[in-house]
Amino acid sequence: MADPRGRPRQAGLPPWYLAPWYPAFWYLALLCLALPAMPAFAAPLDRAILAGALCGDGAAQVGAAEGLVRAGGDLPADDLAYAGRLLGALVERRVACLPDGALLLAGQDATEGQDAVTGARRPAAEARAPVLGLRQRAAVETARGVLALLTEGTPAARAAGLAVLERRITIVPAAVLDRARDAESDAALKGTIASLAEAAALSSPDPVRRRAAIAAVAASPSGAAAARLDALKSDPAYRADPAFRVALDAGLAQVRRAVAIGDGLAIVYNGLSFASILFMAAAGLAIIFGLMGVINLAQGEFIMLGAYTTYGVQEAFRRFVPGLLDLYLVAAIPLAFVAVALVGIGVEALVLRHLYRRPLMSLLATWAVSLFLVNFVRVTVGTQNLQFSMPAYVSGGVPVYADFVMTWNRLFAIGFAGATLILTLLILRRTPLGLDIRAVTQNRDMAACLGLPTRRIDRLAFGLGSGLAGLAGVALCPIYSVNPGMGSGFIVDSFMVVVLGGVGSLIGTLVAAVAVGGANVLIEPISGAVAAKVIVLVGIILFLQRRPEGLFAVRRRR
Numbered sequence: 374m375a376d377p378r379g380r381p382r383q384a385g386l387p388p389w390y391l392a393p394w395y396p397a398f399w400y401l402a403l404l405c406l407a408l409p410a411m412p413a414f415a416a417p418l419d420r421a422i423l424a425g426a427l428c429g430d431g432a433a434q435v436g437a438a439e440g441l442v443r444a445g446g447d448l449p450a451d452d453l454a455y456a457g458r459l460l461g462a463l464v465e466r467r468v469a470c471l472p473d474g475a476l477l478l479a480g481q482d483a484t485e486g487q488d489a490v491t492g493a494r495r496p497a498a499e500a501r502a503p504v505l506g507l508r509q510r511a512a513v514e515t516a517r518g519v520l521a522l523l524t525e526g527t528p529a530a531r532a533a534g535l536a537v538l539e540r541r542i543t544i545v546p547a548a549v550l551d552r553a554r555d556a557e558s559d560a561a562l563k564g565t566i567a568s569l570a571e572a573a574a575l576s577s578p579d580p581v582r583r584r585a586a587i588a589a590v591a592a593s594p595s596g597a598a599a600a601r602l603d604a605l606k607s608d609p610a611y612r613a614d615p616a617f618r619v620a621l622d623a624g625l626a627q628v629r630r631a632v633a634i635g636d637g638l639a640i641v642y643n644g645l646s647f648a649s650i651l652f653m654a655a656a657g658l659a660i661i662f663g664l665m666g667v668i669n670l671a672q673g674e675f676i677m678l679g680a681y682t683t684y685g686v687q688e689a690f691r692r693f694v695p696g697l698l699d700l701y702l703v704a705a706i707p708l709a710f711v712a713v714a715l716v717g718i719g720v721e722a723l724v725l726r727h728l729y730r731r732p733l734m735s736l737l738a739t740w741a742v743s744l745f746l747v748n749f750v751r752v753t754v755g756t757q758n759l760q761f762s763m764p765a766y767v768s769g770g771v772p773v774y775a776d777f778v779m780t781w782n783r784l785f786a787i788g789f790a791g792a793t794l795i796l797t798l799l800i801l802r803r804t805p806l807g808l809d810i811r812a813v814t815q816n817r818d819m820a821a822c823l824g825l826p827t828r829r830i831d832r833l834a835f836g837l838g839s840g841l842a843g844l845a846g847v848a849l850c851p852i853y854s855v856n857p858g859m860g861s862g863f864i865v866d867s868f869m870v871v872v873l874g875g876v877g878s879l880i881g882t883l884v885a886a887v888a889v890g891g892a893n894v895l896i897e898p899i900s901g902a903v904a905a906k907v908i909v910l911v912g913i914i915l916f917l918q919r920r921p922e923g924l925f926a927v928r929r930r931r
């Protein structure tokens with residue numbers, strides 16, 4: 374006999390099995406059998422069903438854990454906390470199962486426990502301990518991660534729960550991550566949750582959700598966002614779904630354009646901060662070299678002395694006024710200037726005043742002074758890098774655009790250099806000392822004939838230039854490593870800035886510092902630090918071949 378489809382009927386099978394609707398019947402029957410093992414928790418949580426499922430077989434335990442994961446975004450906070458305690462006890466083998474319920478034990482060997490639903494004390498003599506297999510343990514750990522993320526009181530505990538979920542982020546519902554993100558008070562953890570939520574949405578089987586996730590990632594551009602979107606090009610949907618491909622290409626182009634702009638801003642910002650340090654290191658050198666014609670090779674060590682003075686101020690604040698420790702950097706500014714200026718005046722009085730108009734001898738003398746200062750600091754303080762406590766106003770930064778972060782320590786250096794420029798210009802243009810320095814710079818002999826004490830002016834100018842180097846040391850402390858040899862890295866760049874800007878010209882020194890600092894920062898990522906310095910030096914030499922007096926030549930009377 375044949376069935377209605379024309380196939381031979383098999384012996385022993387009832388006619389309903391051959392009906393056209395029999396596959397749907399079996400699917401429905403299997404679903405009904407699976408429902409007890411996969412409870413669908415709703416708000417509020419049915420605690421008896423949860424406890425019974427955790428005391429059931431492996432399928433029931435997995436179903437209960439997965440049900441908690443699915444319902445985590447909707448359950449009340451007290452139900453989430455209860456489920457977390459129950460799952461924690463299950464993992465620690467402190468759950469005992471009875472025919473009519475489950476007990477929470479104080480320890481594995483306890484003779485009585487607390488009813489998991491009612492809280493009543495009950496004997497545990499006839500109870501059995503449920504066993505978790507590998508699959509059940511993985512599901513329970515995922516559920517505990519969800520509950521920890523939503524209920525724990527400390528950011529560290531919530532971050533630990535999030536770390537567990539990160540390994541299985543594709544099965545965590547968006548509602549759970551959205552709830553955790555909205556309730557999170559820690560900014561860093563909130564950003565991490567948002568990133569994981571975006572990653573989960575990018576892997577979602579829903580095309581609409583994936584396109585929305587691409588737009589959300591593109592709205593917060595960064596290098597990590599570009600890498601995340603670029604990885605989706607290997608997804609089969611990129612070739613099969615035209616809408617997905619268009620959305621991905623547009624989002625990736627938007628992110629790459631923003632990252633390029635952010636990288637450009639970072640180069641400009643880093644160039645300005647490096648130029649600020651160069652300007653403060655070279656400003657004093659420009660005054661000394663322009664006034665006396667002395668090539669001061671100890672200028673880098675004066676920078677080092679300014680940094681060490683700052684360290685001394687920090688230690689004094691730490692010992693005597695620890696509550697005002699954040700103010701040590703501000704207090705070190707006048708002290709570093711005065712201390713290094715006095716050292717400079719001493720060097721001029723003891724060494725250089727006998728060597729004027731003898732450039733080679735003065736160069737060798739200042740080199741000897743630099744060696745003496747370096748070895749003196751090594752013997753008295755040590756060779757190790759100094760450890761500074763960074764005040765809040767020079768720590769951290771603020772994201773501006775894409776990957777560009779405006780750091781406060783570099784902004785401090787830029788602002789400090791601007792203030793130093795203004796004060797130096799006021800001294801040179803609005804004070805009697807500045808007038809005397811400019812007069813001696815233009816024509817030393819005529820200034821002496823008019824009664825100006827050129828030797829005293831030389832000494833004060835040398836002290837001013839040395840003090841400016843000390844200020845550069847203060848600005849360097851939040852950015853660079855401070856050690857006895859730190860000054861040697863700035864002396865060559867400082868001389869290049871002075872010669873390029875024009876000997877004795879403060880404005881020329883500023884322009885040259887910006888040019889040299891920007892060129893170094895721009896070339897260094899391409900060719901390396903050493904090659905960048907060589908290229909800049911060669912460029913300066915070629916420029917001086919055409920304009921030997923530099924960018925801004927100081928007028929002199931002959």
